[in-house]
Amino acid sequence: MLTIIKFIPLVFFIFITCLAQGTFANEMSKVGASSKKSLPEVIFETSVGTYTLELYPEKAPKTVANFLAYVNEGFYNNTLFHRVIPGFVVQGGGFVKGMKKKQNHSPIKNESNNGLMNIRGAISMARTQDPQSASSQFFINVTHNPSLDFQSNQPGYAVFGKVTEGMDVFDKIIAVPTKTIGNYKDVPQDDVVILSAKLKGSIVIHGEAKQTDVADSDEYTAGEHYIVLDKPVATRDSSKIEVVEMFSYGCPHCYEFEPLVKEWSNKQTRDIDFWFFPAVWNESMKLFARAFYTAHHLNIAKKIHMPLFRAVVIEQKNLSKETMLADFFTQYGVDKKTFSKAFNSTDVANQVKLAEERVNHYKPAGAPEIIVNGKYRIDRMRAGGIKEMLAVADYLVNKERVTNGTISR
Numbered sequence: 226m227l228t229i230i231k232f233i234p235l236v237f238f239i240f241i242t243c244l245a246q247g248t249f250a251n252e253m254s255k256v257g258a259s260s261k262k263s264l265p266e267v268i269f270e271t272s273v274g275t276y277t278l279e280l281y282p283e284k285a286p287k288t289v290a291n292f293l294a295y296v297n298e299g300f301y302n303n304t305l306f307h308r309v310i311p312g313f314v315v316q317g318g319g320f321v322k323g324m325k326k327k328q329n330h331s332p333i334k335n336e337s338n339n340g341l342m343n344i345r346g347a348i349s350m351a352r353t354q355d356p357q358s359a360s361s362q363f364f365i366n367v368t369h370n371p372s373l374d375f376q377s378n379q380p381g382y383a384v385f386g387k388v389t390e391g392m393d394v395f396d397k398i399i400a401v402p403t404k405t406i407g408n409y410k411d412v413p414q415d416d417v418v419i420l421s422a423k424l425k426g427s428i429v430i431h432g433e434a435k436q437t438d439v440a441d442s443d444e445y446t447a448g449e450h451y452i453v454l455d456k457p458v459a460t461r462d463s464s465k466i467e468v469v470e471m472f473s474y475g476c477p478h479c480y481e482f483e484p485l486v487k488e489w490s491n492k493q494t495r496d497i498d499f500w501f502f503p504a505v506w507n508e509s510m511k512l513f514a515r516a517f518y519t520a521h522h523l524n525i526a527k528k529i530h531m532p533l534f535r536a537v538v539i540e541q542k543n544l545s546k547e548t549m550l551a552d553f554f555t556q557y558g559v560d561k562k563t564f565s566k567a568f569n570s571t572d573v574a575n576q577v578k579l580a581e582e583r584v585n586h587y588k589p590a591g592a593p594e595i596i597v598n599g600k601y602r603i604d605r606m607r608a609g610g611i612k613e614m615l616a617v618a619d620y621l622v623n624k625e626r627v628t629n630g631t632i633s634r
Contacts, residue, residue, distance in 0.1 A: 265289070266389070266425035267296055271306070272418040273398060276391025277425070278348055285336040285385035288350055288359075292385065293424065295361050300327065301422040308364075308411050311399040316351050316364040322416055324406050329361040341384035343373040346392055349382040356380035365395050445620045451603045458586045458599035462498045466598050466625045468618060470501035471584070473592040474513040480538040482593045482611045483531070489615045497622065504592045505581040509545065513537075515568055516550050518576040522567045529557050597621040 267278045282289040295301060301318055304327065308316035320326055335356040343349055343366045350359035365388060366373075375381040388395070402414045447453050460467035470486050472479040490499040503514040516533065520526040536542045536553065544550050547568060551561045567573060587596055595603040595614055601621045608614040 265293065267293075267422055268425050269301075269391075269422045270420040271394060272416070272420060274391060274394040276394045277389050278386050279389045280386040281341065284339040284341055285383055287334050288336050288383050288385040291330070291333045291360075292350075292363070294330070296422050296424060299422075300329075300361060301419050304419050306398055306413065306417040306419065307409065309398055309401060309403055309413055309417070310411050312368055313370065314364040314366055315395050315398050316362060317419060318351070319360075319362040322418075324409055324412065327361070332358050332360050335359065335380045335383055336385070337375040337381035337383040339375075339383070343370040343382060343384055345369055346388040347384045348386045348388065349373065349384045352382065359383065367395050367399055445617050447601075450607050450609075451601050451617050451621065452607070454587065454596075454600055454602060456586070458583070458596070460498070460599045461500075465496055465498040466622055466629070467498045467500075467596075468493075468598075468622065469596045470499070471504045471587065471589060471592055471594045471596065472501060473504045473510055474517070474534055474537045475509065476592045477538050478605060478611060479593040480534050482614070483534060485611060485615065486593070486595075489618070496626070502580050502583065504584055504589065504594075505577060506584055511577060511581070512545065512547070512550070514577045514580055515573055516544075516554075518573045518580075519554075519564065519567045521576075522570065522573055523559055523563070525557055525559065529554070532557070598625050600625075 265280045265282065267280065269276050269278065280289045280292065295318070303321060304318060305320045305322065305324075306315050306317040307320045307324065308314070319329065332352075333350075335350075335352075337356075341347065345366055345368050347366045348363055349366065351362035351364050352359040364382075373382040398413070398417055401417065403411045404414050406412050445451060468490070470482075472483065486501075490497075493499060503510065503517045505511050505514045513533075517526075517530075520529045520533075533544075533553070537544060542549075542553075544553055547565070550568070551564045554564045555561060587594070587602055589602065590604045590606065593605065593611070593614070595618050597603070597618060598621075603614050603617045603621070605611055605614060608617045
C-alpha cells in the first residue's frame, strides 16, 4: 500500500520539490549522455487520451525489462487505472473491468536506490509493504512524492521512467469521481481503460509488440550472411513464419548453440512456428536421430534431450550402438524392451527418413543451421558465429513479415 503524505510545510515542500526536480533532471542528463542508443519509449492509448513514457534501462535495468515484457505480451491492453488519488498518484496495470485481478509474473528486485525520484510525471512500480513484491502494477506521480523515494537504507518505490507527452491525461483522470469496491478504495466510478500499450518504433503482431530495427536495415546480404535456397521447402504451418533449427548430438557447436536458440525461441511472438530436428547425412547421425524420435515417441523428449547432448559432447560417452542407447534410456525410466520396440518402430523410421529428406532439400554446410520459412539457410560461418546466427534470423523473420504484408516498412 502506498503511503500518503498528510502534511508538509509549504516552504519546505517548495524547496525539496525544486531540489528534487533539479536532481532528477541531472540524473536524466547523465542517462542520455552515457548511452548512444535512444531510450525506449512506450505509447499508451487510454479511454481519456494518449501519453508517452520514456524509460531508463541504465538506471533500472530489471524494472524496465520487466515492464517491457508485459508491454510486449499485450498484458496491459484493456486493463484499468484502478486507483486514483488526487494530489498523489494514478495507479494501474493489474485489473480488468469488474476489478478482476490479472495473473501477473513473478515479483522483481526493488531498484529504488537508483538516484531517480518520485516527482510529477515519474512512473514507478507499485508494490505492497514488501519491497520485493512489485510485479505488473505501476503508478504515475501527479505531484512530487518524496515519501516514496529511497531513504538511506530503506527501500522506496522504484522510478524507471517519466511521462514525456500527455501528462494532461492524468490531470483528467484525477478529476474523475471515485468509489469503494469491496476492499479496493479510490476506484474510478466510470472505468478509465488502458486500450493499448506498445513500444514506439515497434510493430504489433497478434496483439504483441516487437522491435523492427533489424527488418528496416540492410545489414545482412544474401550469399554473404545467409543462403537463399534454390527451391523453397514447404513449411508445416503456412499461416506462420517457420524457423527450424537443424542440429546434431555429436556437434559441440550445436551443444553450445542449444540454450541460446531456445532462449531466442521463447521470446518470439505467436506468428513464429519454431521447431527443431536432428540432421542426418551419415549412419551415426541416423542412429542419434532414431534416439531423438524414440524419445518423442515415448514422451520423454524434454527430459532426455539435454542429458543426451551432454553425454555425447561433454562426457564423450560411447553411445554408438542401439544397446548402448538402451542402457542410457533406462536411466530415465524406460525399460529396454519398451525402448527397443519404439526405436525399431515404423513411426520412428518414417520420422528419420523425413529428416533425411529435409536435409537433402536444405543442402546444409554443416550444423547447427537455421532455416527461415523454407527459403533461407543460416550457417555459423557466414553469419559470423552462433550468436550472430540469431541476429540474421531476426532480420529474415522481419523480412518475411514485410513480404507477407504483416507489417510495412
